Amino acid sequence: MAQKKAFALRLDPAVHAAVERLAADELRSANAQIEMLLREALAKRGIEVKHSPAPRRGRPPSDN
Incomplete structure (x- = not known):
């Protein structure tokens, strides 16, 4: 399963607001x-x- 890389990103507040509106x-x-x-x-x-x-979703398969 692939995991996302987390890191801090500093943005100008106006850029962040524009990204949020677009999103x-x-x-x-x-x-x-x-x-x-x-x-x-x-x-x-x-x-x-x-x-x-993409990570697998749902319950893991049973071992039966």
Whole structure:
């Protein structure tokens, strides 16, 4: 299961407010919006970042 890397990010309050507005318009969290914007910026520069596999959801399989 892939885990997200957590780190502190200092943003200008106006930039943070703009990201939150954009995220709300696109029905995303601010965190997901920042990740999407970073991926778009990297792709624009020719850097392809593959998505990590999504974690499995639901109950673990039974051993029976």
